[in-house]
Amino acid sequence: ALPSADDRQHILLYEAAEGGAGVLRRLVEDAATVPAIARLALEIVHFDSDSGRDRRHPRGAREDCEAACYDCLLSYFNQRDHRLLDRQLLPDLLRAWTQATVRTSPAPVPRDNHLLRLLNLCQPELERTWIRKLDQAGLRLPTDAQRLVEGCRVRPDFLYQEDGVAIFIDGPPHDTPEQRAKDEQQTDALEDQGFTVIRFGHGEDWELILERYPTLFGKPAVPTNQSTATPSHDELDPDDFAAEWRVIVERLVSVHGVAVEPGNEVIEDGRVLDLDLATVRKGDIVLRLVDDGRLTADSVADALARQGHRVVRVSATETDVVKRILSAFEE
Ligand SMILES: [Zn+2]
Incomplete structure (x- = not known):
């Protein structure tokens, strides 16, 4: 259900710069971003982001800020909500976020549910191993597995629908000439439909495949428990x-x-x-x-x-x- 003024259960993030500046992408792809934002948000609402201590007022100001002031949460644009704004509600949440790990799901269900669905859809253990590998590295999961692509009667192992990418992982039977001819036909048919086909074998170095397509798979997550807000x-x-x-x-x-x-x-x-x-x-x-x-x-x-x-x-x-x-x- 869509949120309403009385029931605000979702947060919609959008980019203020026209056309976007890649900020949202960074938010989900760079594990250090959400913790850094949380620290900045704490500072904005007058809390020390390291100790959590309440500074009580904006830097350089003498007057205390109890619930909200124009240096933190209040703006002309949120006047209608001023009575609801209270910075004291934020530190627990934001301090938890400074330690948070972002896990994205390509479907409108949590990542774990989507992962389970993909694992159920794929049959050979080889494919399941690939999906688990993506998940454990914190990489982008495909939108679908074993889904028939309309118009070319091909069922790729995995699909990244929005990126228009089809993935095939070839097991040992693919090493025969007959199978290779069939694979090539499938690739041609998908490419005619505008798909990019990524095909690799069971024996290939999967790390290299992942590194070759960083925009598709994302970058492996970095540990977030170290302080990422202090760049070195x-x-x-x-x-x-x-x-x-x-x-x-x-x-x-x-x-x-x-x-x-x-x-x-x-x-x-x-x-x-x-x-x-x-x-x-x-x-x-x-x-x-x-x-x-x-x-x-x-x-x-x-x-x-x-x-x-x-x-x-x-x-x-x-x-x-x-x-x-x-x-x-x-x-
Ligand atoms: Zn304030």
Whole structure:
């Protein structure tokens, strides 16, 4: 049933950027994302994301925030719900989410139910082994197994319906020339229907197959029990930064104890203003860098400051920019 104002049992997430920026995909594919969001959400509602301590008010503000304020949950757009909003209801849930593992299901039933259905549908042990392997690695499960593709009378072992991908796992009988000819016919028929066919044998290296199609199978889940919110030097991907910033970012992370993560969306009143340049941490201190060269620099810097962040505006052409950023930790 669809949720109503009186019975809100679902959460619908959508991307504010037109056409989407791949945020939702990251949410389900990158195991570190939900814990990171939960930590950020705790900070937004004035709780320390490490200790869970209630800071009681926005950073830099003197007045306490009891249930909600315009620095955390209130906005012009949720006025009708202001009486319902209470930040004190959040810490238990959000702290659980900081340890959460995301498990996605390709069907409108929980992953375990879908998995059971797939296992029941596939007959040879070979196919069941493949499905279990996907599940245990936290990878994307197919939408269907042994389903007849209309129009070409072929029943692939597995289907990824929305991706238009059919999967065949060939057991030992497929090694005969007759069977190979039949396999080729099936592949042709499916390709004529617009499917991509992935076929591999029982004896092949399945790890390699998984690595070859990361957009289809997803990336293997990483353990989420370590603190994923503090990026380390190793995790820094220079591609996350515009060319003029890469050297600067690399010099920053080479400083002992400094961690840099790429820009985040800066949101105000439910609208994405732009990305900031980076988040730089040293000990407990977190700085948000805003690229002065961008047209949105003023609004992004102002919004971040209003949200209680320590903002440093920087320009890539500035000499000693690294030194200035580091000195901002001492202020
Ligand atoms: Zn508040």
